[in-house]
Amino acid sequence: MNDFMDSLPEAAQAYLEDRRLDEVECIISDLPGIARGKAVPASKFAKQDYFHLPDSIFFQTITGDWGEAAGEEGFIERDMILKPDMSTATAAPWTGDWTLQVIHDAYDRKNDVIPYAPRNVLKRVVDLYHKQGWDPVVAPEMEFFLVAKNTDPAKKIEPMMGRSGRPAAARQAYSMTAVDEFGPVIDDIYDFAEAQGFEIDGITQEGGAGQLEINLRHGDPVKLADEVFFFKRLIREAALRHDCFATFMAKPIADEPGSAMHIHHSVIDMETGENLFSGPQGGETDAFFHFIGGLQTYLPSAIAVLAPYVNSYRRYVRDHAAPINLAWGRDNRTTGIRIPISGPSARRVENRLAGMDCNPYLGIAASLACGYLGLMEEKRAGPSFKGDAYEDETDLPRVMGDALDLFENAEALHEVLHPDFARVYSIIKRTEYEEFLQVISPWEREHLLLNV
Numbered sequence: 001m002n003d004f005m006d007s008l009p010e011a012a013q014a015y016l017e018d019r020r021l022d023e024v025e026c027i028i029s030d031l032p033g034i035a036r037g038k039a040v041p042a043s044k045f046a047k048q049d050y051f052h053l054p055d056s057i058f059f060q061t062i063t064g065d066w067g068e069a070a071g072e073e074g075f076i077e078r079d080m081i082l083k084p085d086m087s088t089a090t091a092a093p094w095t096g097d098w099t100l101q102v103i104h105d106a107y108d109r110k111n112d113v114i115p116y117a118p119r120n121v122l123k124r125v126v127d128l129y130h131k132q133g134w135d136p137v138v139a140p141e142m143e144f145f146l147v148a149k150n151t152d153p154a155k156k157i158e159p160m161m162g163r164s165g166r167p168a169a170a171r172q173a174y175s176m177t178a179v180d181e182f183g184p185v186i187d188d189i190y191d192f193a194e195a196q197g198f199e200i201d202g203i204t205q206e207g208g209a210g211q212l213e214i215n216l217r218h219g220d221p222v223k224l225a226d227e228v229f230f231f232k233r234l235i236r237e238a239a240l241r242h243d244c245f246a247t248f249m250a251k252p253i254a255d256e257p258g259s260a261m262h263i264h265h266s267v268i269d270m271e272t273g274e275n276l277f278s279g280p281q282g283g284e285t286d287a288f289f290h291f292i293g294g295l296q297t298y299l300p301s302a303i304a305v306l307a308p309y310v311n312s313y314r315r316y317v318r319d320h321a322a323p324i325n326l327a328w329g330r331d332n333r334t335t336g337i338r339i340p341i342s343g344p345s346a347r348r349v350e351n352r353l354a355g356m357d358c359n360p361y362l363g364i365a366a367s368l369a370c371g372y373l374g375l376m377e378e379k380r381a382g383p384s385f386k387g388d389a390y391e392d393e394t395d396l397p398r399v400m401g402d403a404l405d406l407f408e409n410a411e412a413l414h415e416v417l418h419p420d421f422a423r424v425y426s427i428i429k430r431t432e433y434e435e436f437l438q439v440i441s442p443w444e445r446e447h448l449l450l451n452v
Contacts, residue, residue, distance in 0.1 A: 004045075004046035005021075007086050007089075008086065008089050008100075009086075009087060009089055009090070009197060010197065011090065011091070011195070011196060011197025012089045012090055012091060012100055012197070014197075015091040015093070015098075015100075015195050015196075016091075016098060016100075019098050020098060021042040021098050021099075021100060022041070022042060022097040022098050022099060023039055023040065023041060023042060023095075023097060023098075023099045023100075024039070024040055024041075024042055024045040024099070024100050024101075024102055025037060025038075025039050025092060025099060025100070025101045025102070026038050026039070026040060026045070026051055026082065026084065026102055026104055027101055027102070027103055027104065028053070028057075028082060028103065028104045028105075028106060028117065028119070029103075029117075029118045029119060029229055029359060029361060030057050030058060030060065030118075031058055031060075031116075031118065031359060031362070031424075031425065031428055032062050032308070032359060033118070033229060033232065033358075033359035033360060033361075033362075035101075035229070035233060036053065036057045037053065037082075037104070038051060038053075039099075042100075045102075049083065050081050050082055050083045050084075050104075051082050051104075052079040052080065052081065052082065053079070053080055053082055053106075054077035054078065054079055054080070055070075055077065055078050055079075055080050055106075055114065056070070056075065056077045058114075058116050058117065058424060058428075059075070059424070059427075059428065060428075061428055061431050061432045061435065062309070062432055063432065063435055065431065065435065066431075067424075067427045067428040067430070067431035067432075068427060068431075069423070069424040069427040069428055078108075080106045080107065080108065080114055080117075081106070081107045081108070081109065081111075082104035082105070082106055082107075083104055083105050083107060084102045084103075084104050085102070085103050085104065085105055086102065088101075088102055088103035088226050089101070089102045090102075090196040090197060090198075090230060091192075091195045091196050091197075093191070093192050093195040093196070094192065094234075094237040094238075094241070101230070103119070103226055103229070105117070105119060105120065106119075106120060115418040115420040115421050116418070116420055116421040116423075116424040116425065118359050118361035118362050118365075119222065119225070119226075119361050121361060121362060121365045121417055121418060121421050122221060122222055122225055122361040122362070122364055122365040122368075123222060124365075124416075124417070124418055125221075125365045125368045125369050125372065125416060125417065126220075126221055126222060126368070128372055128416060129267070129368070129372060130270070132375075132376075133269065133270045133271055134267050134268070134269065134270060134276060134375075135267065135268040135269075135270050136221055136265065136266075136267050136268075136368055136371075137218050137219065137220070137221075137265070137266045137267065137268060137348075138218065138219070138221045138224050138263055138264060138265055138364055138367075138368070139201075139215070139216060139217065139218035139219070139224070139263075139264040139348075140216055140224055140225075140228055140261055140262070140263055140264075140360065140364070141213055141214070141215050141216075141260070141261065141262040141263075141264075142213065142214045142215075142216070142228060142231060142232075142248075142261060142356060143206055143211060143212070143213045143258075143259035143260050143261070143356050144211070144212060144213075144214075144235060144246055144247060144248050144259055144356060145157075145159075145208060145209075145210050145211050145212075145246070145247050145249075145252050145253065145259065146159075146160045146182055146185060146210040146211075146212065146239055146244050146245070146246055147159060147160050147210055147244060147245050147246075147247055147252065147253075148160050148161065148244060148245070149243060149244060149245055150245060154442075156253075156254075157247070157252045157253050158253075159209035159210040159253070160182075160210050160244040160245075161244075182210070182212065184242050185238050185239055185241075185242050185244070186203060186212075188238035188241055188242070189203075189214075189234065189235055189238045192234045192237065192238055193231075193234065196230060196234065198216075198227055198230070198231070199216070199217050200214055200215070200216065201214075201215040201216055201217050202214070202215045203215075206257065206259075208253065208256040208257045208259075209253065209256060211256070211257060211259065214231065214235075216228070216231075218264065218266070218348075221364050221365075221368060222361075224360075224364070225360040225361045225364050228261070228360035229360050229361070232248060232360075248356045248357055249311055249356075249357055250307065250309070250311055250312040250314065250315040250355035250356060250357045251311055251312075251314035251315045257321070257322065258314065258315030258317075258322055258355065259315070259355065259356040259357075260315070260322075260323075260352060260353075260354060260355060260356060261354045261355060261356045261358060261360065261363055262350055262351065262352050262354070263350070263351045263354055263363065263364060263367050264340070264348045264349070264350045264351075265291065265348055265349045265350070265351065265367065265368070265371055266346070266347065266348040266349070267287065267291065267371075267375075274345075275344065275345055275346070275347055276288075277291070277347040277348070277349070278344035278345065278347045279344075282343075282344035283344075284347070286378070287375060288347065288349070289380060289381045290374045290375045290377075290378050290379055290380070290381075291349055291371040291374050291375055292328050292337060292349055292374070292381035293374045293378075293379030293380045293381040293382075294370045294371045294372065294373045294374015294375060294377070294379050295326070295328075295337055295349070295351060295367070295370045295371055295374065296326045296328070296337070296374075296379070296381060296382060297370070297373070297374060297379050298369070298370035298373050298374070298410070298412070298413055299326060299336070299351070299353060299367075299370050299396075300326070300395055300396055300397060300406050301406045301407055301409070301410035301413050302366040302367070302369065302370055302407070302410070302413060303353065303396060303397050303403045303406070303407075304397075304400070304403040304404050304406070304407035304425075304426075304429060305358065305362050305363065305365075305366040305407070305425070306353050306354040306355060306358050306363050306366055306367070307353070307354075307355050307357075307358065307400075307403065308355075308357060308358050308359070308362075308429065309357055309400070309432070310399075310400045310433065310436050311357070312355045312357055312358075312400070313397075313398055313399055313400060313403075315355055316394075316396060316398065318390045319390065321333045321334075323335070323336035323352040323353050323396075324336070324390065324394045324396065325389055325390075325394045325395070325396065326394075326395050326396065327382075327385035327389040328349075328381060328382070328384055328385065329384050329385040329386065329389060330384060332385065332386075332389065333352075334388050334389040334390050335352070335385050335389045336351075336352055336353050336389075336396075337349060337350065337351060337352065338350040338352055339384075349371070351367045353396070354367060362425075365417060366413075366417065369413055369416040369417055370413070372416060373412055373413070373416060400429070400433050400436075401433060404426060404429055404430060404433065407422070407425075407426060408422075408426050410422075
């Protein structure tokens with residue numbers, strides 16, 4: 001047990017100082033980004049090198065039904081071998097005892113990685129960069145809503161009640177007073193994050209009623225995806241302590257802004273340590289324009305991953321700083337691809353298309369894959385957009401079915417992400433979409449029942 005404790009990251013060791021570890025949650029992300037796994041006594045975990053879960057966890061839709069994605073051998077629910085990545089060991093500070101969470105990676109019996117496990121998809125893309133001598137760096141932004149508890153799906157989602165006793169107000173972007181309304185929840189978010197060893201770069205009020213944004217410091221894509229995966233759970237638990245829900249739906253409230261996971265990208269030359277997007281004199285390089293060109297070329301085919309549900313497409317509307325195009329511009333939030341103000345060493349490209357409802361591993365992997373293809377194929381970006389890009393025509397799919405059509409035909413993207421991942425993902429998302437089409441909405445009953 002002492003060897004096990006010594007293998008823990010510093011934050012986990014600090015959390016357990018002078019305390020007895022009771023339990024370890026062995027977890028892995030499924031396709032939607034839900035934590036699946038097992039909770040085991042700490043003494044048992046210290047003695048095991050792996051555990052088993054059936055591969056069918058990746059064939060399940062968000063509703064709990066199953067897609068026919070098992071392959072030629074059929075739905076036999078073969079056990080995977082799940083091995084812990086001890087560098088991810090972190091506290092679960094909301095639990096009643098002393099518990100750690102550890103993310104696991106999925107392998108088959110031949111010790112080959114499971115290609116449709118989301119963390120493995122991202123690792124594959126990062127490895128492709130490394131083979132070219134490039135080190136990709138990302139910084140995700142997480143937007144979400146704190147809303148009143150909603151246990152009736154037929155009831156509209158409403159903003160949470162603030163500490164003033166009034167519902168959270170909209171149109172209060174960057175208001176510190178608005179942030180103070182959620183003070184107790186935010187305090188718990190900070191406390192949980194500190195216990196888990198996560199560094200928050202800042203929390204701001206966004207434009208929606210009860211909408212907040214958390215920025216994370218830039219770093220390794222897999223590490224940052226792990227943190228977003230952990231943060232979603234952390235934030236939900238903090239909200240529940242204060243009788244409200246945290247939701248990462250792309251568009252939970254009509255007429256309010258949607259929630260994005262903006263992804264900032266840069267690429268480091270592994271030999272020199274310099275930003276690939278900046279030249280010796282600080283100017284923009286060919287690689288900078290090729291990366292943007294890759295996003296412009298391949299993002300339409302990746303939208304099914306960045307916007308994975310029918311609700312996701314409600315976010316792509318004019319205004320509310322939402323992306324509806326593939327234009328790129330400098331310091332322009334009306335473009336889908338934004339170049340923030342920075343010095344040469346921090347030059348980066350912001351992809352504003354990903355929704356907060358996407359799986360962080362898959363969203364970051366898909367965005368990096370588009371940039372990688374641009375670098376490899378030397379795609380040239382179009383001219384930068386000046387002015388209001390909402391006047392620009394969009395080339396983005398507007399419904400889930402169209403997005404899946406584009407994804408299913410994107411062979412170059414499949415090769416980067418892995419063809420077997422593309423196969424499984426497409427089948428599961430088609431199944432979900434067909435499930436949705438069987439549901440008759442209140443709008444249809446109200447306007448069509450007696451009028452058509």
